[in-house]
Amino acid sequence: MLCRVVMIGIVKYWDVSSENVVLDLFGHKDYVRCGDCSPVNAEMFVTGSYDHTVKLWDVRVENSKSVMEVNHGKPIEDVMFLPSGGLAATAGGNSVKIWDLIGGGKLLYSMESHNKTVTSVCLGRFGNESGEEAMQYRILSVALDGYMKVFDYVNMKVTHSMRFPAPLMSVAFSPDGMTRVIGTSNGSIFAGRKKRENVESGLVNFWSLGRVEEPQKRLLRPTYFRYFQRGQIEKPSESDFLVVRPKKLKLGEHDKLLKKFRHKEALVCVLSGKNPENVVAVMEELVARRKLLKCVSNLDNEELGLLLSFLQKHSTIPRYSGxxxxxxxxxxxxxxxxxxxxxxxxxxxxxxxxxxEEEIRIQQSLQEIQGIISPLLRIAGRK
Incomplete structure (x- = not known):
């Protein structure tokens, strides 16, 4: 019996009985995240990687190279064959894509109803093999946005959506198709099981993804809270014109005073703070308004002390000294x-x-150093 194990950029093909590696399959350029075996041929399987590609492998090929490759466009989180063996579903970014492997890797459909990264996909089985309805499948996808989506890939449409209170990491169905399990990022597990009496009567609830009538949409009225939330998760199309509310700027106290033409109070307010850039900006604004000297002449002794203290600390800084x-x-x-x-x-x-005086001494020392270095630089330049 053979088993597949994925590693960083390498796919290893194992013989489980002898615990030996049969083949090392190279081709991926990043972490290999997921894989699935073909339901019609045990010698073929697909792998998905964070390098955005899904590769189809056939271990009977001598050179051990992938026989097909498709590019999902985002890091692959999950990949699986569909029951026919000729189609594959990939999950990555906020989309689930259906690929035609028999047709050379042609993209058939892209479902982009999630708002965040899709982390896992699986097949949900419903119907009754012995009854009038044939066994059918739908794709379940879960994502970090907390939603589980049910996708009918025959009719290419999302048939159901369910919200959970945490980001979703994985989803799976039991082999008998009776139980569905979802794992979340906070360690919780949500499990649902179909009722036997509903299976026998042909009325299966959504927990088992059975055949149900299309529910009638509840008419939203302005008295309902959901009325004001409608359309918030819908994505705009290319033809839509987006009206974006401008962000409201939060003004500082000195800016509010300047808008009211209270120039002296704005200067005193900003001098009381600890941001020299704001002080210089207010001073430059007052210079532009020709009010800086008037403000200085109206300062009392305490306010004048604030100004002199600021000048003592920052007047020798080159970007403020001018x-x-x-x-x-x-x-x-x-x-x-x-x-x-x-x-x-x-x-x-x-x-x-x-x-x-200290700044003058520093500048004199720098000029002396410059006088020593300049001749050396000229001599080095000649050589």
């Missing part, structure tokens, strides 16, 4: 008398003086 150095000169000229009369303001000026 504006702040000129402002510092104007402040000293306009408020000289107030500064002389206050010991606190004098201490700010002393600190400001030390900062400027």
């Amino acid at each position: 504006l702040l150095m000129g402002l510092m000169k104007k402040v000293l000229e306009m408020r000289a008398e107030d500064i002389k009369a206050s010991d606190i303001l004098k201490s700010h000026i002393r600190n400001l003086k030390r900062s400027v």
Whole structure:
């Protein structure tokens, strides 16, 4: 008996009885995520990989290369043969696609009703082999959006949808088609089983995906909550014109004051914060409005202390110095008398003086270093 095991980029074909590898099949360029054996030929199987491709293998081929390849367009999460053996279903991204393997890998249909990644697919069996209705199959798909979709691939339409309270990771049916199990990302399992009396009477509920009459859609009225949620999960088509609500900008307190032309209060407000970029931006706005010097002249001693403290900390920073150095000169000229009369303001000026002197010493040292390096660079350039 032979078994297939998938690994990173490699498909290994095993002899289970001897525990030996019969073949190493190469071709995938990323993790091999899933696989399925053909229902009509045990020597053929398909594998799906995160490299977006599904490969059809035939172990009877001597060179051990895939005999067919289709590109899903997204990393493959699950792949399976359909009962006829000539069709395959792939799940990846937010779509489930049906491929015609006999027709050379032609894409027959793409179901894109999920909003997030489809993680697993399986076949749901319904009908009665011994009754009037022949055995039929539908594709079940589950996704991270919490929805399970039932897809009738004969009529190419979604026949049912069910919402669960968590992202869904896997789905499967029991061999007798009586029980359906769904696994979620939070470790919960949702299982449903069809009732025997319903099977015998031919009325099978959706838990078993049996033959049911098309339910009549409930008329939505404006008094229902669901009326206001209608169409929220529908995807727009290419011809639709989207009306997007612009995002509401949250203004800072200084921006609100500027909009009300309260210039001095805006300057004091932003000086009380800890963001120098906002302070410089407000100052530049006040310069554009020709109100910065007027605001400086109207500051009281405490507010003037905030301004001098800011100048002392940031006036030597290159990206701010162009504006702040000129402002510092104007402040000293306009408020000289107030500064002389206050010991606190004098201490700010002393600190400001030390900062400027230290910056001058740094610039002089940099010029000396530049003078030493420049001749060396010119000599190196000649060589």
